[in-house]
Amino acid sequence: MAQRETLSGLHIDWQKLKTMYYYMVLSRKLDERMWILNRQGKAPFVISCQGQEGAQAGVAMALDPSVDWIAPYYRDLGVVLAFGMTPREVMLGLLAKKDDPSSGGRQMPAHYGHRAKRIFTGSSPVTTQVTHAAGLALAIKLRHQPGIAAVFLGEGSTSQGEFHEALNFAAVHKLPLIVVVENNGYAISVPQAHQMAVLNVADKAQGYGIPGVVVQGSDPLAVYEATLAARERALRGEGPTLIEAKTHRYTPHSSDDDDKTYRPEGELAREKADDPVVVFRQWLTDQGQWDDQQEQELLHQVRQIVDDATDYALNAEDPDPKTLMDHVYFSPPSS
Numbered sequence: 001m002a003q004r005e006t007l008s009g010l011h012i013d014w015q016k017l018k019t020m021y022y023y024m025v026l027s028r029k030l031d032e033r034m035w036i037l038n039r040q041g042k043a044p045f046v047i048s049c050q051g052q053e054g055a056q057a058g059v060a061m062a063l064d065p066s067v068d069w070i071a072p073y074y075r076d077l078g079v080v081l082a083f084g085m086t087p088r089e090v091m092l093g094l095l096a097k098k099d100d101p102s103s104g105g106r107q108m109p110a111h112y113g114h115r116a117k118r119i120f121t122g123s124s125p126v127t128t129q130v131t132h133a134a135g136l137a138l139a140i141k142l143r144h145q146p147g148i149a150a151v152f153l154g155e156g157s158t159s160q161g162e163f164h165e166a167l168n169f170a171a172v173h174k175l176p177l178i179v180v181v182e183n184n185g186y187a188i189s190v191p192q193a194h195q196m197a198v199l200n201v202a203d204k205a206q207g208y209g210i211p212g213v214v215v216q217g218s219d220p221l222a223v224y225e226a227t228l229a230a231r232e233r234a235l236r237g238e239g240p241t242l243i244e245a246k247t248h249r250y251t252p253h254s255s256d257d258d259d260k261t262y263r264p265e266g267e268l269a270r271e272k273a274d275d276p277v278v279v280f281r282q283w284l285t286d287q288g289q290w291d292d293q294q295e296q297e298l299l300h301q302v303r304q305i306v307d308d309a310t311d312y313a314l315n316a317e318d319p320d321p322k323t324l325m326d327h328v329y330f331s332p333p334s335s
Contacts, residue, residue: 016061017284018289019061020061020224021277021281022302024056024057024277026087026306027053027077028050029299029306030081030306030309035048035251035255037095043109044109045108046094047075047110047253047255048254050250051247051250052182052245052248053276054217054220054247055245056077058215058219059243059245060082062224062225062227063231067145068148068150069136069147069150071150072112074111074122075152075182076182077090080119083119084117086309091312092313093105093112096109096318098316101113102114104319104323104326105319106327120132127157127160130151130157130162130179133149134149134166134169134175137170137175141175141176149177151166151178151179151180152182154182154184154187155196155244156186156187156188158196167179167205170240171239171240174239174240176235177241178227179240180243181242181244183244183247184247188253188257189261202243202244210239211241212241215246217246217247218248218274218275218279219279220276230243
């Protein structure tokens with residue numbers, strides 16, 4: 001993280017920075033618990049945000065959950081938590097429980113959706129959330145509503161047609177849209193250099209006549225600044241911005257993947273030297289805003305929250321098998 005001696009000129013205060021750190025720690029610890037449940041045979045599938053918390057917290061804290069909408073992708077645990085989805089609700093989705101707000105237990109884990117929290121429901125086909133978000137931004141513009149739409153994806157998704165179609169449409173119509181690419185270097189097992197000839201995904205923005213911004217994902221303040229500027233631009237009616245956060249993925253692609261088969265030896269250890277949670281904590285400490293006592297209090301608080309969410313979901317009611325086909329096939333009204 002770049003050294004910052006002052007917050008002068010930034011639209012943020014220390015309390016908001018501490019809130020940002022809270023969501024980074026909460027998402028890391030909740031994510032780690034999900035892997036434990038998977039290894040215990042209680043959670044069938046986990047897809048992780050570990051290593052990407054800085055980028056996610058930086059974006060989320062620059063948005064306004066009261067008027068903005070987000071279209072997350074499956075790795076965006078930190079984003080949805082910051083937008084109001086509770087750890088209990090996340091765990092209900094992980095374990096496919098009846099009261100899962102995303103789908104009532106009908107969707108894969110991490111396919112987040114929560115209308116009351118302005119979290120646009122994701123679908124399984126990769127990258128479709130970008131076209132969905134462009135449509136959402138169009139609706140915001142046509143209805144003259146306040147706020148913007150923000151959509152999230154990995155760099156692998158930028159090879160899909162939906163990415164290009166959505167950016168072109170949003171640029172032509174100057175839609176209030178922010179497209180956030182969390183570039184962790186791997187599309188499952190394929191490194192970036194094997195799927196695109198450009199160094200930065202943000203370079204692709206030039207083809208659509210919109211700004212492309214590259215930021216370091218382990219620096220949540222840099223991500224926050226870039227997102228705030230993109231949001232203000234969108235609100236002025238100047239159209240979308242493509243933000244690329246260079247980040248890392250500290251786990252396999254999912255709990256069904258073995259990244260040892262394609263990661264170079266020693267790569268993960270080098271990447272963890274740039275752990276956003278550790279780097280941001282150290283920066284707060286260097287600024288005199290954090291100390292060991294605060295850290296221990298936070299870890300205790302988060303541990304209680306994660307334990308509560310785990311116990312709550314494990315003991316929650318499963319969906320009624322009779323509702324299996326609800327919202328899948330048309331059901332005529334009863335006479």
